[in-house]
Amino acid sequence: MFEEHSLIRNVCIPGQERYFMHELLEDRPGKKMLVLGNEAIARGAVEAGVSVAATYPGTPSSEIGNTLHRIAKEAGMYFEFSTNEKVAFETAGAAAVAGVRAFSFMKHVGLNVAADAFMTLAYTGVRAGYVVLTADDPSCHSSQNEQDNRYYAKMSGVPMVEPSSPEEARRMMHYAFELSERFEEPVLFRTTTRMNHVRGVMEFGKITPPKGRVHFEKDPSRFVTVPANARKRHLALLEIIPKMRDESEVSPWNRVVVPEKKNTSGDLKLGIITSGVSFNYVMEVLNNVELDVTARVLKLGMTAPLPEDMISEFCRENDLVLTVEEGEPYLEEAAKALLKERGVTTTVLGKRDGHFPIPFEYNPDIVLKGIASAIGSMGRKVELPVPEENEWDTSLPEPPRPPVMCPGCPHRAAYFAVKKATKGKAVFPTDIGCYTLGIMPPQLIGDILICMGSSAGSAGGLSRVVDEPVIAFMGDSTFFHTGIPPLVNAVHNGHNFVLNIMDNATTAMTGHQPHPGLPIDGMGDPAPFISIEKVCRGLGVQFVRTVNPLDLKETQKVFEEAIAFDGPAVVITKSPCALLLDRNLRRAGRTRVKYTVYQDKCTKCDICTSTFACPAFYKIGDDHYIDPELCLSCGVCEQVCPFGAMGPIKQEGE
Amino acid sequence: MVMLNRDTCTIQIVGVGGQGALTVSRIIGAAALKKNVPIIISEIHGMAQRGGVVKTTIRLGDTISPLPFKSDITCLVGFEPLEVYRARDEISKDTVVVISTDPIRPISVSSWGKVYPEVDDIIEEVKKHTECTFSLSAREKAQEAGNERVTNVLPFTCEELREAIGESVPEKSLEANLKAFDLGYGEVHDRKK
Numbered sequence: 001m002f003e004e005h006s007l008i009r010n011v012c013i014p015g016q017e018r019y020f021m022h023e024l025l026e027d028r029p030g031k032k033m034l035v036l037g038n039e040a041i042a043r044g045a046v047e048a049g050v051s052v053a054a055t056y057p058g059t060p061s062s063e064i065g066n067t068l069h070r071i072a073k074e075a076g077m078y079f080e081f082s083t084n085e086k087v088a089f090e091t092a093g094a095a096a097v098a099g100v101r102a103f104s105f106m107k108h109v110g111l112n113v114a115a116d117a118f119m120t121l122a123y124t125g126v127r128a129g130y131v132v133l134t135a136d137d138p139s140c141h142s143s144q145n146e147q148d149n150r151y152y153a154k155m156s157g158v159p160m161v162e163p164s165s166p167e168e169a170r171r172m173m174h175y176a177f178e179l180s181e182r183f184e185e186p187v188l189f190r191t192t193t194r195m196n197h198v199r200g201v202m203e204f205g206k207i208t209p210p211k212g213r214v215h216f217e218k219d220p221s222r223f224v225t226v227p228a229n230a231r232k233r234h235l236a237l238l239e240i241i242p243k244m245r246d247e248s249e250v251s252p253w254n255r256v257v258v259p260e261k262k263n264t265s266g267d268l269k270l271g272i273i274t275s276g277v278s279f280n281y282v283m284e285v286l287n288n289v290e291l292d293v294t295a296r297v298l299k300l301g302m303t304a305p306l307p308e309d310m311i312s313e314f315c316r317e318n319d320l321v322l323t324v325e326e327g328e329p330y331l332e333e334a335a336k337a338l339l340k341e342r343g344v345t346t347t348v349l350g351k352r353d354g355h356f357p358i359p360f361e362y363n364p365d366i367v368l369k370g371i372a373s374a375i376g377s378m379g380r381k382v383e384l385p386v387p388e389e390n391e392w393d394t395s396l397p398e399p400p401r402p403p404v405m406c407p408g409c410p411h412r413a414a415y416f417a418v419k420k421a422t423k424g425k426a427v428f429p430t431d432i433g434c435y436t437l438g439i440m441p442p443q444l445i446g447d448i449l450i451c452m453g454s455s456a457g458s459a460g461g462l463s464r465v466v467d468e469p470v471i472a473f474m475g476d477s478t479f480f481h482t483g484i485p486p487l488v489n490a491v492h493n494g495h496n497f498v499l500n501i502m503d504n505a506t507t508a509m510t511g512h513q514p515h516p517g518l519p520i521d522g523m524g525d526p527a528p529f530i531s532i533e534k535v536c537r538g539l540g541v542q543f544v545r546t547v548n549p550l551d552l553k554e555t556q557k558v559f560e561e562a563i564a565f566d567g568p569a570v571v572i573t574k575s576p577c578a579l580l581l582d583r584n585l586r587r588a589g590r591t592r593v594k595y596t597v598y599q600d601k602c603t604k605c606d607i608c609t610s611t612f613a614c615p616a617f618y619k620i621g622d623d624h625y626i627d628p629e630l631c632l633s634c635g636v637c638e639q640v641c642p643f644g645a646m647g648p649i650k651q652e653g654e
Numbered sequence: 655m656v657m658l659n660r661d662t663c664t665i666q667i668v669g670v671g672g673q674g675a676l677t678v679s680r681i682i683g684a685a686a687l688k689k690n691v692p693i694i695i696s697e698i699h700g701m702a703q704r705g706g707v708v709k710t711t712i713r714l715g716d717t718i719s720p721l722p723f724k725s726d727i728t729c730l731v732g733f734e735p736l737e738v739y740r741a742r743d744e745i746s747k748d749t750v751v752v753i754s755t756d757p758i759r760p761i762s763v764s765s766w767g768k769v770y771p772e773v774d775d776i777i778e779e780v781k782k783h784t785e786c787t788f789s790l791s792a793r794e795k796a797q798e799a800g801n802e803r804v805t806n807v808l809p810f811t812c813e814e815l816r817e818a819i820g821e822s823v824p825e826k827s828l829e830a831n832l833k834a835f836d837l838g839y840g841e842v843h844d845r846k847k
């Protein structure tokens with residue numbers, strides 16, 4: 001176990017892009033650098049003098065944490081990977097209450113986890129700047145939903161900003177901290193995937209060093225939200241909101257932009273209200289496709305509270321106004337309600353009229369189609385360039401290329417053993433992580449998945465109503481995130497299921513960040529690690545077994561015993577992430593023997609591909625092979641093949 | 655729809671996770687930054703690491719949009735033939751297409767019994783739809799260069815790129831990378847004549 005940890009240690013630092021290590025910390029205002037949106041945000045946090053930053057990893061926000069993990073110490077900032085988003089939010093939030101600048105960031109669904117704290121911190125407010133970043137993921141590139149977190153700003157009453165590019169993001173971090181301090185409220189910083197994962201040129205600004213320790217000024221009437229105080233704080237919040245709105249009216253981030261190349265002199269005055277990445281697509285359309293309009297674009301960078309006067313004035317000046325925004329009709333509904341209230345008669349069109357879609361990411365083609373459809377509905381013919389005849393022969397085979405677990409992945413081995421132990425007759429609640437990929441053939445493991453930590457909760461309910469055994473799966477990082485309360489629940493209420501905690505000693509799916517089960521923390525310092533096995537025993541689970549999943553027979557046996565056990569049973573399959581281990585071994589200059597198919601022994605029965613399906617396997621005709629480039633030397637195939645036809649590559653003379 | 659944004663050059667890289675599309679985009683990025691050419695690169699990370707499809711869009715020139723019109727791809731670089739076929743919507747008559755002819759068989763082929771298309775059929779189809787196609791075995795070139803991991807070649811000219819490679823890849827594989835670049839460049843250059 002210790003050797004494993006020391007192997008993992010060095011690779012706990014994700015994304016080894018050497019040239020970003022310290023360069024991002026250079027105090028050279030004006031220097032230009034090509035950076036990922038998430039790196040620009042991290043730089044913005046450094047420039048703004050953030051003292052405390054906390055996160056739980058989640059794509060598309062993960063690289064902010066990976067970057068801070070590398071530079072926090074040098075920047076004089078405290079950074080942690082918290083157990084989950086709620087803890088991250090509270091950790092940073094309290095620091096801001098005490099009086100230092102703080103930053104928490106998470107993917108969109110992470111804000112659901114933190115929402116309880118988020119909604120009430122809006123009442124107490126903060127004494128130093130607190131920026132809370134939510135990274136939304138339209139199109140669900142790597143998420144379980146595509147919720148639009150702009151509504152969190154509206155629901156809580158806190159101000160919100162939305163950048164369109166990496167450079168804007170860096171500068172907006174400064175602005176968000178200023179806003180937060182001016183109104184003594186947290187500020188929601190909303191990004192989307194095409195902002196976080198876009199690389200653009202960023203110009204360095206000045207770095208303000210973070211504040212050191214402060215004296216905590218007690219003020220319980222503000223910060224202790226018993227009902228009497230909460231009522232007062234709600235009134236206080238309602239009093240600040242109009243002031244925030246006044247700022248929104250004059251914010252330098254809310255402005256009118258005009259296209260330069262086309263659409264400058266048509267007789268229809270077309271206004272477009274937009275924000276975030278959609279602004280980029282709108283400009284691409286207006287600068288490249290002549291629509292015979294005079295177009296003006298209201299680009300909103302501060303989108304809560306909305307600048308109501310600015311919006312109604314903008315609408316008044318145009319013949320037709322469109323709202324272009326990914327996700328829900330947030331701007332559209334606000335604009336429509338506002339115009340109605342103020343008696344402005346300009347037509348506003350958007351999603352509610354069917355011109356723009358609600359689901360999925362936008363791009364210039366979608367935005368053009370929407371604009372053309374909206375203008376068209378006003379009785380104006382829009383001449384669009386004719387689609388090119390695109391007569392491709394679509395009859396060629398197009399086999400899908402889904403993401404799969406890596407060769408050598410311990411999760412695949414665990415699933416193989418579980419299938420043997422259950423003969424497939426079981427219900428499998430699963431959870432979020434690399435192991436979710438077990439839903440692919442031939443494993444086909446995964447019957448219900450809602451959100452992180454849900455497998456154990458679902459398992460409790462299922463175990464009360466189905467006849468089959470219930471076997472739930474959860475990763476080690478997920479266990480610490482939200483897996484412990486449902487296990488407590490299962491012990492206390494006597495639910496009868498097996499929980500397989502798949503301990504690969506990392507948070508693999510999001511890029512191998514450390515978690516509380518590892519001997520390293522967010523600052524890169526050695527840290528006490530929490531034993532999953534001891535936690536489970538401490539909770540009162542009577543059946544707790546740890547097994548190496550790469551040993552198929554033993555793992556199968558342990559699962560059989562766990563299934564036979566009456567009451568909640570935990571099986572910890574413990575083996576490091578193959579990708580991480582391989583990377584680390586290679587760096588240490590160690591190579592391991594690769595595996596191959598001994599052609600003389602292979603019976604071409606296909607058991608290997610149809611039951612195990614390591615991505616390193618391939619076939620030419622009926623003959624099986626293992627690609628040595630892909631093999632990660634786990635040795636499990638040797639146990640899968642009943643004919644001894646798979647094994648290590650033999651050296652000459654063996 | 656055809657409305658090429660003539661002020662920009664858009665390079666679309668399609669391939670499979672782990673092939674190094676991100677490294678290539680960084681090399682081009684370094685070259686662009688040096689020459690002060692405006693650049694925006696869009697990458698989708700997420701599941702890429704697990705052998706899924708990877709798409710990287712590089713936009714050079716006067717635009718702020720990380721995503722182009724579909725018809726606006728100047729150059730499509732396919733690190734994998736099937737992925738080029740899958741991206742066919744983004745190939746228009748004027749698109750320069752560079753295809754690596756080395757298939758990487760997805761799990762659906764290696765284990766689920768699906769069929770992989772004939773690489774020659776793909777290339778033939780692509781040739782019907784664009785005026786300029788280069789296909790080459792990147793793997794062979796890499797073997798010549800002495801490092802099979804260096805299978806990525808670029809249809810982008812000159813010294814600046816070599817310099818950018820120098821800044822963007824680890825020292826120990828620099829020589830192999832440069833050699834692979836020269837071989838790939840030579841291949842495309844010779845055929846153009």
Ligand SMILES: Cc1ncc(C[n+]2csc(CCOP(=O)(O)OP(=O)(O)O)c2C)c(N)n1
Nearest residue numbers: 058432433434435475476477478507508509
């Ligand atoms: C609330 C929430 N936060 C973060 C994520 C992003 N996310 C997806 S999987 C995962 C963790 C995976 O780690 P682990 O459970 O250890 O499984 P592994 O990938 O290592 O197999 C995270 C953080 C999410 N989907 N939901």
Ligand code: SF4
Nearest residue numbers: 405406409434577578
């Ligand atoms: S990254 Fe690690 S945990 Fe994820 S699929 Fe690969 S080997 Fe498995």
